[in-house]
Amino acid sequence: MTISEPGSRVPAAAGLKIVALAGGIGGARFLRGLKAAAPDAEITVIGNTGDDIELFGLQISPDLDTVMYTLGNGIHEEQGWGRRDETFVVKEELAIYGVTPQWFGLGDRDIATHVVRTQMRHAGYPLSQVTAALCDRWKPGVQLLPMTDDRVETHVEIEDEDGRRFIHFQEWWIKFRANTPALRIIPINAESATPAPGVIDAIKNADVILFPPSNPVVSIGTILSIPGIRRALMASKAPLVGVSPIIGGSPVRGMADACLAAIDVKSSAFGIAEHYGARANGGLLHGWLVAEVDNDCVLDGLKVIARPLIMKDLETSRDIAGAALELALSFS
């Protein structure tokens, strides 16, 4: 991928310290655009680890890996997650052994990442150090921090013919395709977790803070559930700008609406803006970037800008990130 218009960089962003909270695919694509829009900025990514899961004895961090693979040029582009040129030999063999679960798309290349992570975790390294070690290979061009080194797992309460129960978010998302309504979505252990080393300092020192179009509930919301992170965001003098993951009432991708329903937030650019809240009224956001179709989104005290929001390729992602950045810089 090449950028045809170097002019759409944001020159004022050179040298800026940018902090972005991020989930998986949407966050990763936005971040790739952000790197293109602000190649000389110092970007710190606080990644969601609530999707983390241990399967087959392997410790898997889907969102961190999606960010790392995407920014490190190893992602399966069309799919948005997992490795390019992936094979699934181990998964096929495990299925022949009858090992469950079989709904998780565990590729062979991907497994190597989990083997390294699991070994390092068992050797006593915290997830943040493991992530740094993995990034030594991938060189994502950002500092990628897990939101916490503690184990926090997002679980979803559902009710179906098997009764009312909690299942891991990944099971709900992948196996159930979020079709069974989420009665509650709980980041288990979040209340006793602490932010990973560097997270609070990065927020404190940030010049700009961005919410990519990641899932407001199970990505951004989970990060915000770690005690201290929301307070640090509110205490920061840096402008905080978010990008709506909902366009004209529908999620850009994924099933964010099913998550929003669980917390009684309307699946719309406005609904999410209201959920995050305007900083002028005690909420998080200074600015809010919405799609052109949502240009009627008005929230008291919030600066809203409308732009094309479909991240088709690096160019469109860069333009979106650039617009978010310029919106943020308009506050300084």
Place this chain on the structure above:
Amino acid sequence: MTISEPGSRVPAAAGLKIVALAGGIGGARFLRGLKAAAPDAEITVIGNTGDDIELFGLQISPDLDTVMYTLGNGIHEEQGWGRRDETFVVKEELAIYGVTPQWFGLGDRDIATHVVRTQMRHAGYPLSQVTAALCDRWKPGVQLLPMTDDRVETHVEIEDEDGRRFIHFQEWWIKFRANTPALRIIPINAESATPAPGVIDAIKNADVILFPPSNPVVSIGTILSIPGIRRALMASKAPLVGVSPIIGGSPVRGMADACLAAIDVKSSAFGIAEHYGARANGGLLHGWLVAEVDNDCVLDGLKVIARPLIMKDLETSRDIAGAALELALSFS
């Protein structure tokens, strides 16, 4: 593979309880021949686990797997170990991460076996139950028992430019190709290990006991180092017949001579016969099957028969196993 001469079965073996001690490739091919020679016998295999190693957090039992894959029709025929149609994606990726060691040939299909084993071991199942579970898939047609459920690891003392030290047998065998002389070969923890459930009973109830042409030091020797196993063999009334892994002074395959040197045993059919000893003189063997080139092998009190001993294919393996079996039956 088909058997051209059903006549070379050993009809007298029908219903017999046969116990065989076995290492990896040589043992596995012999056992495949044994199944063909005695399809109606009840075969119990006591497998060497001294080669077991934990790599990348995976618990690997090379010899058990070689027996299981060979008898279960999943082996890489030419190579003799590992899975047919194997791929090495995970291994390649681990190498890119810079993870060591890189000398172990860990295939993707094979990894699934180790994942299942490791998970079951972590869940508390002993190796013998794990092996039975894996055999549920492979249906090797024999009862495959690890020699022990305890962790026993064969280590080799070497001396080179890095000094005098112990390394895991696998490292010596694969990485060093047994080129650096073994000063000592020690089955670590063998003295405090106990035979796995079923091992002693199988020996007690055996009608025939066989030593395939497995390595007399690091395969058969390691099994014999588990307290109780040698005593049970000596106490058994079943004839014990061995097949020489050395033909005309050279190992049929592998580097058995390098192991024999470490215990000061001459690398010859006679040397090994003397090492095992004739039962008539307080040793293990009633009978000893050697290659035709070694038909001058004479040991006091030992019945020696010479036959072609190269296991080229199922037919030749069956003939060798059949000859061993007939030699054993000649004692009853």
